[in-house]
Amino acid sequence: MNDVKVRQVLRRSYELDHERYAVGVELQPYKLTGVVVGSDGVVMARARRHLTVMEEKEVVKRVAELAGDLVDDRLGCAFPRSRVCVGVQVGGPVDPDTGTVLHLVNGPDDHRHEKPPPYEWVGYPLGAELASMMGCATAVENDAHAFTAYEQSLGVGRTSATFGVVLVRDGVGAGMVVRGERIFAPMEFGHLQVWQRGRICDCGMRGCIESQVGNRALTAVVKERTGRELDGLEAAIALADGNDPQAGDAAAAFRKAGTSIARGIATLLTTFGPTHVVVYAAKDLLVGGPGHRAANSFLQAMRKFPAHTFHISRDCQIVTKPLDAVRGAHGAALIALQSCFDVRLQPR
Template sequence: MSSLRDAETFPAHTPAASQIFTTVLCHGPITRLEVARRAGLSPAAVTKAVRPLIEAGYLVEEAEEQTRPALGRPANPVRVDGSRALFVGVKVTGDEIIAVLTNLCCRIRAARHAPLPGREAEDVLARVADLVAELRTEAEKSGTPVLGLGVAVSGDVDRAAGVVRWSPFLEWRDIPLAGLLQKATGLPVTVDNDVRALTVAEQWFGAGVGLSDFAVVTVGAGIGCGLVVHGRVVAGAHGVAGEIGHVTVDPAGPPCHCGNRGCVEAIAGDAAILRRIRDTTGAEVAGVPEAVALAHAGDPVARDTYARAGEAIGRGIATVANLLGPERVIISGEGLAAYDLFAEQIRDAFAAAAFGSAARCDVKTRPLPFEEWARGAAATAIQSFIRADDQPPSR
């Protein structure tokens, strides 16, 4: 196992070089002139930054084109060599750990799933370390080094400090997860909120590519929101931003675990939906699949509960649109399994609450399995590896 001291570092570790590399990663193959246009840099700066990245094998040049632009700069496009390095991404849910091995272009090469052994930090750390070891063994077959580990956890996560401040589903407080996993694996570790990690992946490779302002809203066990404003994922001054799950939409509504009442999550989260159905009907509804089946069978309480959830989510999305005016809101998360039960209410509540031109925001659904969330964690590890200021550029 290599030590952190011996770990490979990204060449030309400057904000400009990182911005250029990320532009090629998201949009390549791409010519240097197009990189300059998208990154807002001079062609000379791009040419200077690209050279060491090609020499180090991180970028490769495609076959030369017939024409060259003025000033004699090469018009042949460059792209990221995905085989140059590997990364591991881990998503920790309330009952499962999902780990993926990706290449430098964040394409999944292998995946592992394991049940959560328990919610004590020590148990989770040990299982994550085991999964990372399995994937590094897989990586050894290609002879390509694993250069970083990204971990995505729900809740209040301070990425800069590598600390999980509070994760309600895991019942963790102030766990220095990055440092503990660095000791256990010998890899540089990035720990981030799971929705922010998914947002990075959507910004680089998904429905947010090319957008300067968009949001990712996730529905399921919790209601989360990742924000991209002027091309940057917003973390907030204290590592908390986009918490629409704890926006109050009904002051007289049910209590939320955050201490307030009528939060979006207290109405639309999985636990809230199950609680209302059980309390109102007295039925022993074991879990979400049973609740969805009950609603599909026409049970009025179940259908009304999902309708209320959709209204709360729609009002939450309208709050994001009114405050930030994003070009697009992407709805994802395991809760989309019931989307047909509340899609109309989301649309109607959003249209009613969105102010003026904010209603022009493109609201689209994008079901993503948890492996994609783990891929998002790997994207944060790649981001940390290539970014001097640990923030993603975008154009």
């Protein structure tokens, strides 16, 4: 056996005895994105799968298949499951201590050509079910917290010890890192009430951030302002960006959405004093310039956050990043490494 093969065998033996790995999975409606990372936090492989249904047990089965395939393809079928953990992040409130999805539901105003069937998870033990099926440790977290974990190790956490992350998807979530420690408590950022006499939110309260912001709310607000039938956020953005007589009315909805986020950011500033806030959203909401009336309206209003906060807290930088499912899955893997194996990555 030559020296190269000897080193490969020794490396493989070391991996079997020492290395820890994590599979991170982002669970979004009807799709999965997965990555496998080593204890150094580097992504080694990735994969995507579509889901035909969102029934709980079927989703667990598909997550297990995706995670198993990633482990088998990258580490080998014989790699011990005791050296692997799985982290899953979902777009809803969870109990990370028990791995329970508290509530996951598709929106009542889900505008699509082919509207998917309704689904609703309430108090579902996703972590326990997945652990039972795979035979390895698991972690379950909210999607905004997963993006926050990613930023802590691989994003703004490299230069800032205290920062926030705002995630704009169907709804709006947030996470915080304070003095280098991620806050584990749930942050219902989207349900901060920022308008005294605002729209009624899906949650039943009035004036929440999510009554104006998020793919569902923004589409609904533009529809209310213009009376147009719209097939999702892209259609709402196209209306605001075009030459239609009602483009200005549509743009006003994006302006108010930006103000809603600005008022939410002001609350984070007043409470925690972050030096940076990272805003993840659809690319078309974040790329301004000529012809991008929706993004211009949203960004300009959002960047006026200093007007809504205590003057001592205004020294904060807003960083915008387009949504990326791989980052969300990567963050879920980093959370799993920490919670299951106590592997803590330093920002780099």
